[in-house]
Amino acid sequence: MANPALSRETLLPKLAAHVLEHGLGGASLRPLAKAAGTSDRMLIYHFGNKEQLVIDLLEYIAGVYSTALDMAIGPDRPKTRQECFERILEQGRQPGMQNFLVLWWEIVAGAARGVAGYREAADQMMTKQLAWLETQMPADDPDPAGGARFLMTLLEGTLMLGVVGHERTASDGLVAGQL
Amino acid sequence: MANPALSRETLLPKLAAHVLEHGLGGASLRPLAKAAGTSDRMLIYHFGNKEQLVIDLLEYIAGVYSTALDMAIGPDRPKTRQECFERILEQGRQPGMQNFLVLWWEIVAGAARGVAGYREAADQMMTKQLAWLETQMPADDPDPAGGARFLMTLLEGTLMLGVVGHERTASDGLVAGQL
DNA sequence: AACGCAATGTAGCAATTGCTACAAGAGGAA
Protein backbone atom coordinates (compact mmCIF):
# COMPACT_ATOMS: atom_id res chain seq x y z
CA MET A 1 0.00 0.00 0.00
CA ALA A 2 1.12 3.48 -0.77
CA ASN A 3 0.48 5.28 2.47
CA PRO A 4 -0.64 3.14 5.36
CA ALA A 5 -0.49 6.17 7.63
CA LEU A 6 -4.05 7.03 6.66
CA SER A 7 -6.12 3.96 7.30
CA ARG A 8 -9.41 3.72 9.13
CA GLU A 9 -7.60 3.25 12.40
CA THR A 10 -5.46 6.34 12.10
CA LEU A 11 -8.35 8.37 10.78
CA LEU A 12 -10.85 7.59 13.52
CA PRO A 13 -9.11 9.39 16.40
CA LYS A 14 -8.86 12.61 14.43
CA LEU A 15 -12.42 12.32 13.24
CA ALA A 16 -13.55 11.73 16.80
CA ALA A 17 -11.67 14.79 17.99
CA HIS A 18 -13.39 16.92 15.38
CA VAL A 19 -16.79 15.52 16.24
CA LEU A 20 -16.25 16.10 19.95
CA GLU A 21 -15.48 19.69 19.13
CA HIS A 22 -18.11 20.48 16.53
CA GLY A 23 -20.88 17.97 16.90
CA LEU A 24 -21.97 14.91 15.06
CA GLY A 25 -25.18 15.81 13.28
CA GLY A 26 -23.86 18.80 11.42
CA ALA A 27 -20.61 17.14 10.49
CA SER A 28 -20.11 16.92 6.74
CA LEU A 29 -17.46 15.12 4.81
CA ARG A 30 -15.21 17.95 3.74
CA PRO A 31 -14.75 19.54 7.18
CA LEU A 32 -14.28 16.09 8.67
CA ALA A 33 -11.69 15.25 6.06
CA LYS A 34 -9.85 18.48 6.60
CA ALA A 35 -9.69 17.83 10.32
CA ALA A 36 -8.28 14.39 9.65
CA GLY A 37 -5.76 15.65 7.13
CA THR A 38 -7.29 13.97 4.14
CA SER A 39 -10.04 14.50 1.58
CA ASP A 40 -13.72 13.66 1.38
CA ARG A 41 -12.76 11.41 -1.47
CA MET A 42 -10.66 9.28 0.87
CA LEU A 43 -13.23 9.18 3.62
CA ILE A 44 -15.67 7.61 1.21
CA TYR A 45 -12.92 5.32 0.02
CA HIS A 46 -12.16 4.07 3.51
CA PHE A 47 -15.65 3.94 4.98
CA GLY A 48 -17.85 3.32 1.97
CA ASN A 49 -20.34 6.08 2.64
CA LYS A 50 -21.11 8.66 5.24
CA GLU A 51 -23.63 6.62 7.15
CA GLN A 52 -21.09 3.87 7.69
CA LEU A 53 -18.50 6.44 8.69
CA VAL A 54 -20.81 7.74 11.39
CA ILE A 55 -21.57 4.24 12.58
CA ASP A 56 -17.89 3.36 12.79
CA LEU A 57 -17.14 6.66 14.45
CA LEU A 58 -19.79 6.16 17.11
CA GLU A 59 -18.50 2.69 17.79
CA TYR A 60 -15.00 4.06 18.13
CA ILE A 61 -16.12 6.82 20.48
CA ALA A 62 -18.00 4.32 22.60
CA GLY A 63 -14.81 2.31 22.81
CA VAL A 64 -12.81 5.34 23.88
CA TYR A 65 -15.38 6.09 26.53
CA SER A 66 -15.19 2.52 27.70
CA THR A 67 -11.44 2.48 28.14
CA ALA A 68 -11.58 5.89 29.77
CA LEU A 69 -13.89 4.44 32.40
CA ASP A 70 -11.58 1.48 32.85
CA MET A 71 -8.81 3.84 33.83
CA ALA A 72 -11.00 5.98 36.07
CA ILE A 73 -11.27 3.57 38.97
CA GLY A 74 -10.86 5.70 42.06
CA PRO A 75 -8.33 4.57 44.68
CA ASP A 76 -10.75 4.68 47.57
CA ARG A 77 -14.39 3.73 47.69
CA PRO A 78 -17.02 6.25 48.73
CA LYS A 79 -18.64 5.74 52.11
CA THR A 80 -22.23 6.35 51.08
CA ARG A 81 -24.39 6.31 47.98
CA GLN A 82 -24.66 10.05 48.20
CA GLU A 83 -20.92 10.48 48.26
CA CYS A 84 -20.67 8.13 45.31
CA PHE A 85 -23.25 10.14 43.42
CA GLU A 86 -21.53 13.43 44.08
CA ARG A 87 -18.16 12.14 43.05
CA ILE A 88 -19.47 11.11 39.67
CA LEU A 89 -21.22 14.42 39.19
CA GLU A 90 -17.98 16.14 40.03
CA GLN A 91 -16.18 14.00 37.50
CA GLY A 92 -18.69 15.11 34.87
CA ARG A 93 -17.73 18.70 35.54
CA GLN A 94 -14.12 18.14 34.52
CA PRO A 95 -13.26 20.28 31.49
CA GLY A 96 -12.40 17.32 29.30
CA MET A 97 -15.78 15.84 30.06
CA GLN A 98 -17.83 18.77 28.82
CA ASN A 99 -17.41 18.07 25.12
CA PHE A 100 -18.28 14.52 25.76
CA LEU A 101 -21.49 15.39 27.56
CA VAL A 102 -22.61 17.70 24.79
CA LEU A 103 -22.01 14.97 22.29
CA TRP A 104 -23.82 12.53 24.52
CA TRP A 105 -27.13 14.35 24.18
CA GLU A 106 -26.75 14.39 20.47
CA ILE A 107 -26.31 10.62 20.58
CA VAL A 108 -29.41 10.28 22.75
CA ALA A 109 -31.39 12.41 20.32
CA GLY A 110 -30.19 10.32 17.40
CA ALA A 111 -31.08 7.14 19.25
CA ALA A 112 -34.55 8.46 19.96
CA ARG A 113 -35.03 9.28 16.29
CA GLY A 114 -33.70 5.90 15.22
CA VAL A 115 -30.65 7.05 13.28
CA ALA A 116 -28.41 4.14 12.37
CA GLY A 117 -25.70 3.39 14.90
CA TYR A 118 -26.72 5.86 17.56
CA ARG A 119 -28.72 3.55 19.73
CA GLU A 120 -26.10 0.84 19.65
CA ALA A 121 -23.39 3.25 20.74
CA ALA A 122 -25.56 4.74 23.46
CA ASP A 123 -26.50 1.31 24.72
CA GLN A 124 -22.88 0.26 24.86
CA MET A 125 -21.86 3.38 26.77
CA MET A 126 -24.66 3.01 29.28
CA THR A 127 -23.92 -0.65 29.84
CA LYS A 128 -20.30 0.15 30.43
CA GLN A 129 -21.06 3.03 32.73
CA LEU A 130 -23.41 0.87 34.72
CA ALA A 131 -20.82 -1.85 35.18
CA TRP A 132 -18.28 0.76 36.19
CA LEU A 133 -20.67 2.34 38.64
CA GLU A 134 -21.23 -1.00 40.31
CA THR A 135 -17.52 -1.22 41.05
CA GLN A 136 -17.62 2.25 42.55
CA MET A 137 -20.45 1.64 44.99
CA PRO A 138 -19.77 1.81 48.71
CA ALA A 139 -18.11 -1.36 49.96
CA ASP A 140 -20.84 -2.03 52.49
CA ASP A 141 -23.76 -1.30 50.19
CA PRO A 142 -26.50 -3.88 50.75
CA ASP A 143 -27.44 -3.97 47.06
CA PRO A 144 -24.67 -2.67 44.81
CA ALA A 145 -26.31 -3.79 41.57
CA GLY A 146 -29.68 -2.24 42.30
CA GLY A 147 -28.12 0.77 43.92
CA ALA A 148 -25.97 1.42 40.90
CA ARG A 149 -29.06 1.34 38.70
CA PHE A 150 -30.81 3.71 41.01
CA LEU A 151 -27.90 6.10 41.00
CA MET A 152 -27.64 5.87 37.21
CA THR A 153 -31.23 6.92 36.81
CA LEU A 154 -30.80 9.83 39.17
CA LEU A 155 -27.53 10.75 37.57
CA GLU A 156 -28.85 10.93 34.04
CA GLY A 157 -31.88 12.89 35.18
CA THR A 158 -29.63 15.30 37.01
CA LEU A 159 -27.41 15.76 33.97
CA MET A 160 -30.38 16.43 31.73
CA LEU A 161 -31.86 18.97 34.07
CA GLY A 162 -28.48 20.62 34.29
CA VAL A 163 -28.28 20.97 30.53
CA VAL A 164 -31.52 22.91 30.38
CA GLY A 165 -30.68 25.15 33.30
CA HIS A 166 -32.47 23.26 36.05
CA GLU A 167 -29.56 22.07 38.11
CA ARG A 168 -31.29 23.51 41.14
CA THR A 169 -34.36 21.41 40.45
CA ALA A 170 -32.24 18.29 40.51
CA SER A 171 -30.21 19.16 43.59
CA ASP A 172 -33.27 20.24 45.55
CA GLY A 173 -34.95 17.03 44.52
CA LEU A 174 -32.08 14.95 45.79
CA VAL A 175 -32.38 16.51 49.21
CA ALA A 176 -36.10 15.80 49.31
CA GLY A 177 -35.59 12.26 48.09
CA GLN A 178 -33.16 11.51 50.91
CA LEU A 179 -30.79 9.89 48.48
CA MET B 1 -53.28 42.63 3.74
CA ALA B 2 -53.85 40.35 0.80
CA ASN B 3 -54.09 36.99 2.45
CA PRO B 4 -54.20 37.02 6.23
CA ALA B 5 -54.80 33.28 6.22
CA LEU B 6 -51.05 32.81 6.10
CA SER B 7 -49.63 34.84 8.92
CA ARG B 8 -47.14 33.73 11.50
CA GLU B 9 -49.92 32.51 13.74
CA THR B 10 -51.53 30.30 11.14
CA LEU B 11 -48.18 29.04 9.94
CA LEU B 12 -46.78 27.98 13.28
CA PRO B 13 -49.17 25.08 13.99
CA LYS B 14 -48.47 23.50 10.63
CA LEU B 15 -44.75 24.04 10.98
CA ALA B 16 -44.88 22.48 14.43
CA ALA B 17 -46.73 19.47 13.10
CA HIS B 18 -44.09 18.93 10.46
CA VAL B 19 -41.29 19.30 12.96
CA LEU B 20 -42.91 16.86 15.36
CA GLU B 21 -43.04 14.36 12.53
CA HIS B 22 -39.65 14.87 10.92
CA GLY B 23 -37.42 16.50 13.46
CA LEU B 24 -36.08 19.94 14.04
CA GLY B 25 -32.41 19.84 13.16
CA GLY B 26 -32.79 18.48 9.68
CA ALA B 27 -35.71 20.70 8.83
CA SER B 28 -35.00 22.96 5.88
CA LEU B 29 -37.04 25.79 4.50
CA ARG B 30 -38.56 24.20 1.42
CA PRO B 31 -39.95 21.07 3.09
CA LEU B 32 -41.20 23.19 5.97
CA ALA B 33 -42.88 25.56 3.58
CA LYS B 34 -44.48 22.76 1.65
CA ALA B 35 -45.88 21.28 4.84
CA ALA B 36 -47.33 24.65 5.75
CA GLY B 37 -48.79 25.23 2.31
CA THR B 38 -46.53 28.10 1.38
CA SER B 39 -43.08 28.78 -0.03
CA ASP B 40 -39.62 29.21 1.44
CA ARG B 41 -39.84 32.74 0.14
CA MET B 42 -42.77 33.46 2.45
CA LEU B 43 -41.22 31.78 5.47
CA ILE B 44 -38.31 34.17 5.23
CA TYR B 45 -40.74 37.00 4.66
CA HIS B 46 -42.70 36.20 7.82
CA PHE B 47 -39.89 35.19 10.14
CA GLY B 48 -36.92 37.13 8.83
CA ASN B 49 -34.52 34.22 8.65
CA LYS B 50 -34.37 30.57 9.50
CA GLU B 51 -32.79 30.99 12.90
CA GLN B 52 -35.63 33.24 14.01
CA LEU B 53 -38.15 30.82 12.58
CA VAL B 54 -36.71 28.03 14.70
CA ILE B 55 -36.70 30.24 17.77
CA ASP B 56 -40.33 31.22 17.23
CA LEU B 57 -41.25 27.63 16.50
CA LEU B 58 -39.64 26.35 19.68
CA GLU B 59 -41.40 29.02 21.67
CA TYR B 60 -44.68 28.02 20.09
CA ILE B 61 -44.10 24.33 20.78
CA ALA B 62 -43.25 25.09 24.39
CA GLY B 63 -46.53 26.97 24.61
CA VAL B 64 -48.44 24.04 23.16
CA TYR B 65 -46.80 21.73 25.65
CA SER B 66 -47.70 24.10 28.42
CA THR B 67 -51.39 24.27 27.59
CA ALA B 68 -51.45 20.52 27.04
CA LEU B 69 -50.24 20.09 30.61
CA ASP B 70 -52.86 22.53 31.83
CA MET B 71 -55.57 20.31 30.43
CA ALA B 72 -54.01 17.11 31.69
CA ILE B 73 -54.90 17.50 35.34
CA GLY B 74 -56.08 14.10 36.45
CA PRO B 75 -59.43 13.91 38.28
CA ASP B 76 -58.05 12.00 41.26
CA ARG B 77 -54.76 12.36 43.04
CA PRO B 78 -52.39 9.42 43.31
CA LYS B 79 -51.99 7.86 46.74
CA THR B 80 -48.22 7.54 46.74
CA ARG B 81 -45.21 9.03 45.07
CA GLN B 82 -44.65 5.76 43.32
CA GLU B 83 -48.15 5.75 41.90
CA CYS B 84 -47.67 9.35 40.80
CA PHE B 85 -44.44 8.42 39.07
CA GLU B 86 -45.95 5.49 37.25
CA ARG B 87 -48.91 7.47 36.06
CA ILE B 88 -46.70 10.04 34.43
CA LEU B 89 -44.58 7.37 32.83
CA GLU B 90 -47.73 5.78 31.51
CA GLN B 91 -48.81 9.12 30.14
CA GLY B 92 -45.53 9.36 28.27
CA ARG B 93 -46.30 6.09 26.55
CA GLN B 94 -49.41 7.48 24.89
CA PRO B 95 -49.03 7.42 21.11
CA GLY B 96 -49.45 11.17 20.74
CA MET B 97 -46.63 11.67 23.21
CA GLN B 98 -44.02 9.68 21.32
CA ASN B 99 -43.30 12.30 18.69
CA PHE B 100 -43.03 14.84 21.39
CA LEU B 101 -40.50 12.81 23.34
CA VAL B 102 -38.35 12.26 20.29
CA LEU B 103 -38.36 15.98 19.64
CA TRP B 104 -37.59 16.63 23.27
CA TRP B 105 -34.20 14.95 23.07
CA GLU B 106 -33.37 16.99 20.04
CA ILE B 107 -34.18 20.08 22.05
CA VAL B 108 -31.98 18.91 24.90
CA ALA B 109 -29.15 18.25 22.49
CA GLY B 110 -29.55 21.70 20.98
CA ALA B 111 -29.62 23.26 24.43
CA ALA B 112 -26.43 21.43 25.37
CA ARG B 113 -24.72 22.71 22.24
CA GLY B 114 -25.99 26.25 22.81
CA VAL B 115 -28.11 26.63 19.69
CA ALA B 116 -30.21 29.78 19.84
CA GLY B 117 -33.65 29.28 21.36
CA TYR B 118 -33.28 25.68 22.41
CA ARG B 119 -32.31 26.24 25.99
CA GLU B 120 -35.03 28.79 26.56
CA ALA B 121 -37.68 26.45 25.22
CA ALA B 122 -36.37 23.52 27.23
CA ASP B 123 -36.21 25.62 30.36
CA GLN B 124 -39.78 26.76 29.89
CA MET B 125 -41.04 23.24 29.36
CA MET B 126 -39.25 21.89 32.41
CA THR B 127 -40.48 24.72 34.59
CA LYS B 128 -44.01 24.09 33.47
CA GLN B 129 -43.74 20.36 33.95
CA LEU B 130 -42.37 20.86 37.42
CA ALA B 131 -45.24 23.13 38.40
CA TRP B 132 -47.69 20.66 36.96
CA LEU B 133 -46.06 17.78 38.78
CA GLU B 134 -46.42 19.62 42.05
CA THR B 135 -50.16 19.75 41.55
CA GLN B 136 -50.20 16.04 40.87
CA MET B 137 -48.40 14.96 44.01
CA PRO B 138 -50.21 12.85 46.58
CA ALA B 139 -52.50 14.97 48.74
CA ASP B 140 -50.79 13.91 51.95
CA ASP B 141 -47.23 14.25 50.69
CA PRO B 142 -45.09 15.82 53.41
CA ASP B 143 -43.03 17.82 50.89
CA PRO B 144 -44.79 18.22 47.55
CA ALA B 145 -42.31 20.75 46.17
CA GLY B 146 -39.23 18.73 46.99
CA GLY B 147 -40.92 15.48 46.11
CA ALA B 148 -41.90 16.80 42.71
CA ARG B 149 -38.30 17.75 42.05
CA PHE B 150 -37.13 14.35 43.13
CA LEU B 151 -39.66 12.65 40.88
CA MET B 152 -38.72 14.92 37.98
CA THR B 153 -35.09 13.90 38.26
CA LEU B 154 -35.97 10.25 38.37
CA LEU B 155 -38.45 10.66 35.59
CA GLU B 156 -36.05 12.29 33.17
CA GLY B 157 -33.39 9.75 33.95
CA THR B 158 -35.85 6.96 33.34
CA LEU B 159 -36.92 8.45 30.03
CA MET B 160 -33.36 8.81 28.88
CA LEU B 161 -32.46 5.28 29.79
CA GLY B 162 -35.55 4.11 27.97
CA VAL B 163 -34.49 5.89 24.82
CA VAL B 164 -31.21 4.03 24.67
CA GLY B 165 -32.72 0.65 25.46
CA HIS B 166 -32.08 0.59 29.19
CA GLU B 167 -35.61 0.73 30.52
CA ARG B 168 -34.80 -2.28 32.65
CA THR B 169 -31.89 -0.47 34.23
CA ALA B 170 -34.24 2.30 35.29
CA SER B 171 -37.04 0.11 36.56
CA ASP B 172 -34.68 -2.15 38.47
CA GLY B 173 -33.07 0.93 39.95
CA LEU B 174 -36.40 2.25 41.15
CA VAL B 175 -37.05 -0.94 43.05
CA ALA B 176 -33.64 -0.79 44.69
CA GLY B 177 -34.08 2.88 45.51
CA GLN B 178 -37.34 2.19 47.32
CA LEU B 179 -38.98 5.10 45.57
C1' DA C 1 -58.75 57.40 -10.29
C1' DA C 2 -54.13 57.49 -8.41
C1' DC C 3 -51.08 56.06 -5.15
C1' DG C 4 -48.79 53.28 -1.62
C1' DC C 5 -47.88 49.34 0.75
C1' DA C 6 -48.39 44.60 2.29
C1' DA C 7 -48.22 40.05 0.32
C1' DT C 8 -46.83 36.83 -2.98
C1' DG C 9 -44.82 34.31 -7.24
C1' DT C 10 -40.78 33.40 -10.26
C1' DA C 11 -35.90 32.90 -10.92
C1' DG C 12 -31.99 32.56 -9.55
C1' DC C 13 -27.40 32.64 -6.98
C1' DA C 14 -23.48 31.15 -4.35
C1' DA C 15 -22.31 27.74 -1.16
C1' DT C 16 -22.48 23.13 0.49
C1' DT C 17 -23.98 18.41 0.31
C1' DG C 18 -22.70 13.23 -0.62
C1' DC C 19 -20.73 10.90 -4.05
C1' DT C 20 -18.50 9.45 -8.67
C1' DA C 21 -15.68 9.15 -13.02
C1' DC C 22 -11.19 9.22 -14.52
C1' DA C 23 -6.51 9.12 -14.27
C1' DA C 24 -2.21 8.38 -12.20
C1' DG C 25 1.55 7.04 -8.98
C1' DA C 26 3.60 3.29 -6.35
C1' DG C 27 4.76 -0.96 -4.89
C1' DG C 28 4.61 -6.06 -5.18
C1' DA C 29 3.93 -10.32 -8.19
C1' DA C 30 4.69 -12.69 -12.52
Next chain:
DNA sequence: TTCCTCTTGTAGCAATTGCTACATTGCGTT
Protein backbone atom coordinates in the same frame (compact mmCIF):
# COMPACT_ATOMS: atom_id res chain seq x y z
C1' DT D 1 9.89 -5.81 -17.41
C1' DT D 2 4.97 -6.10 -17.30
C1' DC D 3 1.03 -6.28 -15.03
C1' DC D 4 -2.14 -5.67 -11.23
C1' DT D 5 -3.95 -3.87 -7.17
C1' DC D 6 -4.05 -0.42 -3.55
C1' DT D 7 -4.21 4.26 -2.79
C1' DT D 8 -4.76 8.95 -3.93
C1' DG D 9 -5.57 13.56 -6.55
C1' DT D 10 -8.44 16.35 -9.65
C1' DA D 11 -12.89 17.64 -11.42
C1' DG D 12 -17.06 17.55 -11.42
C1' DC D 13 -22.23 16.56 -10.95
C1' DA D 14 -26.89 16.78 -9.36
C1' DA D 15 -29.34 17.99 -5.40
C1' DT D 16 -30.16 20.91 -1.56
C1' DT D 17 -29.14 24.86 1.37
C1' DG D 18 -30.58 29.79 3.00
C1' DC D 19 -31.59 33.78 0.94
C1' DT D 20 -32.36 37.70 -2.55
C1' DA D 21 -33.69 40.58 -6.67
C1' DC D 22 -37.38 41.72 -9.32
C1' DA D 23 -41.88 41.88 -10.71
C1' DT D 24 -46.84 41.60 -9.83
C1' DT D 25 -51.18 41.54 -7.52
C1' DG D 26 -54.65 43.50 -4.78
C1' DC D 27 -56.58 46.18 -1.22
C1' DG D 28 -57.09 50.54 1.45
C1' DT D 29 -56.36 55.49 1.43
C1' DT D 30 -56.50 59.79 -0.48
